[in-house]
Structures are given as C-alpha cells and as structure tokens.
Amino acid sequence: MATAKEEGDLWGARAQEWARSNEPAWHDVFTAVLDQARIGKDTRYLDIGCGAGGAMVLARTRGAHVTGFDAAEPLATLARERLPGAKVLVGDMVDLPFVDETFDAVTGINSFQFASDQAQALAEAARVTRPGGGIHLQCPDYRSTYEPHYRLPWLPLMLRPLARQLPCTQFQVRFRSVWRPSTTSTPRRS
Numbered sequence: 757m758a759t760a761k762e763e764g765d766l767w768g769a770r771a772q773e774w775a776r777s778n779e780p781a782w783h784d785v786f787t788a789v790l791d792q793a794r795i796g797k798d799t800r801y802l803d804i805g806c807g808a809g810g811a812m813v814l815a816r817t818r819g820a821h822v823t824g825f826d827a828a829e830p831l832a833t834l835a836r837e838r839l840p841g842a843k844v845l846v847g848d849m850v851d852l853p854f855v856d857e858t859f860d861a862v863t864g865i866n867s868f869q870f871a872s873d874q875a876q877a878l879a880e881a882a883r884v885t886r887p888g889g890g891i892h893l894q895c896p897d898y899r900s901t902y903e904p905h906y907r908l909p910w911l912p913l914m915l916r917p918l919a920r921q922l923p924c925t926q927f928q929v930r931f932r933s934v935w936r937p938s939t940t941s942t943p944r945r946s
C-alpha cells in the first residue's frame with residue numbers, strides 16, 4: 757500500500773493527461789454519484805480524492821458549495837483553476853484538515869481504494885460529515901476482470917499459481933470501455 761506522498765507523486769506526474777484523457781470518461785459516474793448523494797443548491801459538498809475536480813465542476817453547476825481534497829498538488833492546482841474561489845486542499849485522506857460536521861455530503865470517487873488505511877479514511881469522512889449527511893463511495897469492483905489504469909487483466913480472484921504464470925506485460929488490453937466500476941456505498945451519519 758502506497759503512502760499519500762507516493763500516491764500524490766504518481767497521480768500528479770500526469771495531471772494534465774488525466775484531466776484531458778481519462779476524466780471525461782467518468783462524467784456519467786460523477787452524475788450518478790451526485791444524484792445519489794442528492795447534491796443540489798447550497799449543499800456543502802466535499803470530494804475526497806477529487807483529482808482535477810470533475811465531479812466538483814458538475815456539483816457547482818447544481819448550486820453546491822464545493823470543496824476538494826487530494827494527495828496530488830498538480831491535480832489540485834487544475835481543480836482550483838477550473839473552480840475559482842473553491843477551497844481545494846492537499847494531503848492524506850486519513851487525516852482531513854476540516855473541523856467536525858462541516859459537510860452535508862462527502863464523496864470518494866475511485867479514490868478510497870488508494871488510502872493507506874481505509875478504515876481510518878472512512879472514519880475521517882464520517883467525522884467531517886454532519887449528522888444526517890451522506891458519505892458516498894464509488895470504487896472498482898473487486899470481481900472485475902480488467903484493471904484500467906495499467907490496462908492489465910485484474911488478478912485478485914485468479915488462482916495464484918495461474919496468476920504467477922502470467923507474463924502480464926503481454927496481456928496489455930487495448931480497449932477500455934469494457935470496464936465499469938460498480939461498487940457504490942452510501943452510509944449515512946445519524
């Protein structure tokens with residue numbers, strides 16, 4: 757499991773490319789998560805692992821007050837450029853720099869799987885969400901067969917002896933559209 761610094765360096769190294777080439781493919785997912793989180797006018801909204809701010813851009817068009825948080829400064833910089841006046845902070849999601857019960861809705865879109873301590877990251881998300889607010893997480897499905905970032909077969913459920921035999925670099929998959937993340941959870945604070 758990588759540290760937030762390592763994740764930030766990795767994700768930040770190709771920030772422009774992520775924003776231009778990858779992020780647009782996720783707009784339907786952003787819309788679905790924002791709908792499920794009922795993000796609308798005056799919602800105090802935090803996106804954890806916000807990347808270049810794509811979900812926040814859509815949330816702002818709905819009238820939400822948007823805040824972003826990410827490990828990668830170059831991505832946070834892009835988000836700030838796209839969202840003048842929005843607070844976009846950089847750090848580790850296991851230690852959020854927000855006071856308790858600040859937000860009505862918190863999302864983690866394809867980001868919580870990168871936390872060094874996922875239970876602590878979720879506890880932090882709960883801490884900054886007001887009672888009755890919602891935390892909405894969207895992560896890749898562990899049962900999926902394709903890993904989209906490295907364009908490789910997704911191995912967790914494969915028999916280990918078989919997986920060890922795979923010369924993975926020969927298995928680069930050229931198409932991306934088959935993979936769709938499908939795990940969304942919506943715990944609510946009470």
Ligand SMILES: C[S@@+](CC[C@H](N)C(=O)[O-])C[C@H]1O[C@@H](n2cnc3c(N)ncnc32)[C@H](O)[C@@H]1O
Pocket residue numbers: 759760763764767768779782804805806807808809810825826827828831847848849850864865866867870871872
């Ligand atoms: C797959 S990208 C998703 C970005 C954005 N949610 C989107 O869908 O466009 C994962 C993001 O999680 C961020 N990230 C990874 N580990 C993190 C951590 N420990 N704390 C905060 N952000 C983290 C990365 O910097 C990256 O921007």
